[in-house]
Amino acid sequence: xxxxxxTATIFGLMLTFILxxxxxxxxxxxxxAYSLGDARAINASGSLRMQSYRLMFYANSGSxxxxxxxxxxxxxxxxxxxxxxxxxxxxxxxxxxxxLVIQKWKTMKQYIEAExxxxxxxxxxxxxxxxxxxxxxxxxxxxxxxxxxxxSQIIGLxxxxxxxxxxxxxxxxxxxxxxxxxxxxxxxxxxxxxxxxVPHSDFLELxxxxxxxxxxxxxxxxxxxxxxxxxxxxxLALTRANNELKLLYDNLVMLHSSQLDxxxxxxxxxxxxxxxxxxxxxxxICQQEQEPLQIDAEGGWPIEPLTHIRFALVFDDKxxxxxxxxxxxxxxxxxFDNFAIMLARSMVLYQAGEQRQQLALMEERGVIxxxxxxxxxxxxxxxxxxxxxxxxxxxxxxxxPQIEQQLSEINEGVNTAYVQLRExxxxxxxxxxxxxxxxxxxxxxDQLRHQTDASLNLDYKLPSQLLGAHQHVHVLQLTxxxxxxxxxxxxxxxxxxxCTTDGEIVQIAISDNGVGVDKLQERDQHFGIGIMHERxxxxxxxxxxxxxxxxxxxxxxxxxxxxEPLQ
Numbered sequence: 396x397x398x399x400x401x402t403a404t405i406f407g408l409m410l411t412f413i414l415x416x417x418x419x420x421x422x423x424x425x426x427x428a429y430s431l432g433d434a435r436a437i438n439a440s441g442s443l444r445m446q447s448y449r450l451m452f453y454a455n456s457g458s459x460x461x462x463x464x465x466x467x468x469x470x471x472x473x474x475x476x477x478x479x480x481x482x483x484x485x486x487x488x489x490x491x492x493x494x495l496v497i498q499k500w501k502t503m504k505q506y507i508e509a510e511x512x513x514x515x516x517x518x519x520x521x522x523x524x525x526x527x528x529x530x531x532x533x534x535x536x537x538x539x540x541x542x543x544x545x546x547s548q549i550i551g552l553x554x555x556x557x558x559x560x561x562x563x564x565x566x567x568x569x570x571x572x573x574x575x576x577x578x579x580x581x582x583x584x585x586x587x588x589x590x591x592x593v594p595h596s597d598f599l600e601l602x603x604x605x606x607x608x609x610x611x612x613x614x615x616x617x618x619x620x621x622x623x624x625x626x627x628x629x630x631l632a633l634t635r636a637n638n639e640l641k642l643l644y645d646n647l648v649m650l651h652s653s654q655l656d657x658x659x660x661x662x663x664x665x666x667x668x669x670x671x672x673x674x675x676x677x678x679x680i681c682q683q684e685q686e687p688l689q690i691d692a693e694g695g696w697p698i699e700p701l702t703h704i705r706f707a708l709v710f711d712d713k714x715x716x717x718x719x720x721x722x723x724x725x726x727x728x729x730x731f732d733n734f735a736i737m738l739a740r741s742m743v744l745y746q747a748g749e750q751r752q753q754l755a756l757m758e759e760r761g762v763i764x765x766x767x768x769x770x771x772x773x774x775x776x777x778x779x780x781x782x783x784x785x786x787x788x789x790x791x792x793x794x795x796p797q798i799e800q801q802l803s804e805i806n807e808g809v810n811t812a813y814v815q816l817r818e819x820x821x822x823x824x825x826x827x828x829x830x831x832x833x834x835x836x837x838x839x840x841d842q843l844r845h846q847t848d849a850s851l852n853l854d855y856k857l858p859s860q861l862l863g864a865h866q867h868v869h870v871l872q873l874t875x876x877x878x879x880x881x882x883x884x885x886x887x888x889x890x891x892x893x894c895t896t897d898g899e900i901v902q903i904a905i906s907d908n909g910v911g912v913d914k915l916q917e918r919d920q921h922f923g924i925g926i927m928h929e930r931x932x933x934x935x936x937x938x939x940x941x942x943x944x945x946x947x948x949x950x951x952x953x954x955x956x957x958x959e960p961l962q
Contacts, residue, residue, distance in 0.1 A: 589616035885909025
């Protein structure tokens with residue numbers, strides 16, 4: 396639709412009203428101006444009747460004044476007031492009547508000039524009637540012009556009222572209604588509802604205003620939508636951050652409130668997996684001189700993983716392993732970085748705590764060892780000296796086989812007690828500066844290598860922090876006792892010590908290629924076998940002796956660990 400200008404439309408309406416009003420006013424003025432001579436024409440035509448009667452007197456008298464009266468009559472008859480009856484606007488009856496008066500006047504004039512008063516008088520009535528009819532026609536024409544003026548004013552007023560009515564309706568429909576709709580749309584936009592239908596107008600100004608409002612609403616909607624999206628994104632980010640912080644806090648509390656074993660770490664990994672449902676997660680712990688230990692979160696690890704990233708478990712420049720993640724979605728680096736740091740910190744702090752406890756226990760054992768050395772060790776040494784002196788004195792006085800046998804047994808018992816005391820002190824001193832069982836056994840094996848030509852081999856595969864501090868000493872002493880037995884009594888050339896676990900049971904095996912288990916016929920106390928059984932019972936385990944197919948003996952200790960191994 397072709398758009399018009401509201402200004403031009405208003406100007407056209409105003410111009411129409413002005414032109415119509417001006418036309419009516421001009422017509423009225425012209426009509427009134429033209430009607431100004433009607434009264435003179437009526438007066439002039441009326442005076443013709445009076446002059447006609449007066450001329451009848453002069454027609455009889457033959458006076459010289461007749462010519463003057465004739466001129467006066469003709470001056471009135473041909474005056475401008477009556478000659479207006481011949482204008483083009485005059486109706487035909489008026490023109491015909493005026494010409495008829497002139498024609499009859501010529502006849503009447505001849506009667507006067509001939510002083511024929513009788514014919515003049517006979518024609519006078521007809522002539523006066525003709526003049527009266529002229530007056531009537533003139534009055535009718537004047538009344539017609541007045542009626543025409545009145546009708547034109549009434550028609551003009553009606554036309555103006557009709558135009559005003561249609562102008563008001565048109566303005567209301569084309570201007571007021573769109574403006575009201577624009578105001579409603581503006582109020583709707585002010586309430587935050589930007590999906591509004593702006594009205595379309597036939598006028599350029601209103602249509603430009605509608606387009607501007609629609610453009611503003613669209614821009615506001617876009618801006619408001621962007622702001623809402625930003626708020627939603629910020630809310631989601633804050634919610635996610637809060638959930639991540641809660642996850643980290645809950646896992647930190649769980650890791651620090653219980654033993655840091657495989658089940659605890661798996662619970663933490665499962666909670667992380669639950670938070671990152673589309674990710675596959677596993678933890679790989681790298682321990683010194685041991686194979687990497689792997690713990691998979693719920694769902695396992697895919698056979699053909701997608702893009703995967705490793706987050707190192709580093710704390711105080713100490714690398715404990717890595718947290719490995721693969722996912723088809725974008726990986727949350729910040730969360731996994733923080734989780735890896737938390738795991739590394741928890742593991743280091745837990746190991747430090749365990750080491751502090753073990754060091755405290757070892758320090759206490761060192762104190763006990765010094766006390767045993769200073770008291771019981773000196774006493775056994777004194778008893779050994781006294782037994783030797785007593786034996787020498789008895790040999791000088793008399794020789795009794797029974798007494799010598801008893802003294803020999805006493806001396807052997809004192810020697811055995813002294814040796815066991817020294818071994819116990821050695822065991823205590825092995826771990827006083829190193830709470831790590833692996834290192835403690837290695838130190839013990841190094842010390843035993845100086846006491847034999849046999850080859851001693853150690854295969855240690857126990858996870859760190861698997862055993863409690865009190866279990867360390869029993870395992871160490873039992874292993875030492877079994878190795879010493881193999882060195883002293885088995886006549887072996889190779890001794891193998893193996894420390895393994897399947898997650899539920901710890902197995903310590905000391906195997907040699909010596910004389911075999913059949914040679915162990917003497918009483919258990921001689922080889923400390925009874926003490927080994929007692930230590931095994933304190934570990935809630937059992938110790939067994941078996942022969943090897945290729946010869947030799949294997950001492951096997953099995954017992955449950957205090958903690959679940961991290962593998």
